Amino acid sequence: MSAAFSFALTATDGAARSGVISTPRGEIRTPAFMPVGTAATVKAMMPESVRATGADILLGNTYHLMLRPTAERIARLGGLHRFMNWERPILTDSGGFQVMSLAELRKLTEEGVTFRSHIDGSRHRLTPERSMEIQKLLGSDIVMCFDECPALPADDKRVAESMRLSMRWAARSKEAFGDRPGHALFGIQQGGVTQELRAESAEALRAIGFDGYAIGGLAVGEGQEAMFGVLDYAPGMLPEDKPRYLMGVGKPDDIVGAVARGVDMMDCVLPSRSGRTGQAFTRRGTVNIKNARHANDPRPLDEDCTCPACRNYSRAYLHHVFRAQEIISSMLLTWHNLHYFQEIMGGMRAAIAEGRFAAWQAAFHAGRAEGDIEPF
Template identity: 85%
Template sequence: MTQKFDFHVTATDGAARTGRIHTPRGEIRTPAFMPVGTAATVKAMLPESVRATGADILLGNTYHLMLRPTAERIDRLGGLHRFMNWDRPILTDSGGFQVMSLAALRKLTEEGVRFKSHIDGSSHFLTPERSMEIQRLLGSDIVMCFDECPALPATDAEVARSMALSMRWAQRSRDAFGDRPGHALFGIMQGGVTRELREESALALRAIGFDGYAIGGLAVGEGQEAMFGVLDYAPGMLPEDKPRYLMGVGKPDDIVGAVERGVDMMDCVLPSRSGRTGQAFTRRGVVNLRNARHMDDPRPLDEQCTCPACRSYSRAYLHHVLRSQEIIASMLLTWHNLHYYQELMAGLRGAISEGRLAAFVAAFHAQRAMGDIEPV
């Protein structure tokens, strides 16, 4: 097993790529979807169940873990991998997005962000240096730069100011990260939906030099058309020989569109969160299992799916346990959704390898357009 972090593209189809990221904790097949394990757990799933869906890597949240149980405690207990019983790669975000979206009474300065915890109101100060320290204590394999995520819509001037600050913080993150063989540091491109700002950000990040590059500041309310508009050019501004990670995306059709445009990695809470609210992703679109139409339906959720929910349970049962607020509903539907996402990624990888991505994407959209099977 390799002891260093590297990335190889093995095939391309148009702008889309498939390849492999090598890490000391195992290989990540790209394009990759990373399930989100916010508080050192993918909600309603055992780690071995997450792995069984096909996931090669998980995402952990710096902000949540620094507040509870604290990075220092996780370090004393042997690091995040041992703590949560996941021996494969983990990517941790920098905490920047959660500070902006969750924390109360935050104050932003050049130095960093002072904020109060949304859990107990305690005061904290997060800087690029502290974010690097927390992620080192957690022991994550892929570390993200500390950046600022401006809420959209924002003025061009606000986006430009925020991007410039994030680039200064990227340099500080790089300096604080130091030399850590086997661990990777990713820079984060910002710039909203403005091409010139994205270009400026990409040039700044390339000058600093990172092991991978993320496209940040999308999927924050700008809409799919605007997001795809940025993705039509943004991945091409980043080095071809490094992984490209689109943060916080997304719905299945967002993922397919991002992969078509050259994105290698994605993460989103959607499959797990939707599973807990009764929304299931299938080849024929989203199915709401709360609907009464499923009450007497003996058929599986998706007869082509091999996950435990589809293999062993009927729509009627899933509807019943969901309406009864039984824990198994969250377990089965989260497993199904994560299985669906990983199966989609495997399909995309295969299609790119064989040069048939256009046909795969056309079939994907055609099947979803059919809608759910007819009621019984």
């Protein structure tokens, strides 16, 4: 593809890697965590606030945007970046995850998927070609192949059929994507938790050739141990000189474990969704701000954190606004969580560059194991 999209590895430490993805809209430092802006917004956050947390790239959702406000409308209004006031890189998923998560609303064939909208029941057709068209209309910098993956656990026959269908769709996606300088297309490895199927998928993707490679079909019910079991070999099956993206992950422990196994990019709704439900991730584990123990506590969530929630507000205030269902609760806790996730990424990038990733990882787990500070 175009020289305007490139990936350079700058350091490795064991299997962990740090590097830079260059795009016409700016650089993405890896390992990178991408906040999820499903409907052209990271919920409860302004775009400039998301950037202030350290995010280099956001994720947008093909399925949701094609239904509302429609990709055609976004294109008429100047594309997704202008529409949502985010001028840095955007990755869009293909709609493939919703093929799985909204299975009761869909009909799957070799050609593609027919959905019933979860909003109004209207019928929509999504194929590899249509997914590429939608993502082009959105103007995303990193486009994902259209794929299908079964929820786990599933039998090997079902996983194999699904993976091979996704590989045929990957070839169609590549053809439909065409030549788009400055934009990248990522293939998606499937194969469940079966090493032979993952190898077959990786070989098929490498033969087609992509700008980056995702590891799909994990964090869909198999559990962390099984996921790490796959990540012990799956990243190594993918080209070393291209970015590796683990889709839909995850919890802080999942992210660190994935980077330790050679993953460069991740995304998850967890930090923003948890913020809206009163959960804050800290270096000492997860804090549930709704608990009564915080009602009279004048201390910050995390005294070492520099986010606005920790700098300017007490646990008592955060507890109060959550209980009172005030909008600022979602705003502050989401900002804190996204800040913490980006702090993890920055910590890992520095540790990999300095050859001390194992020590950083041990300190990270030790801090999380300490648990929250004693009640006030």
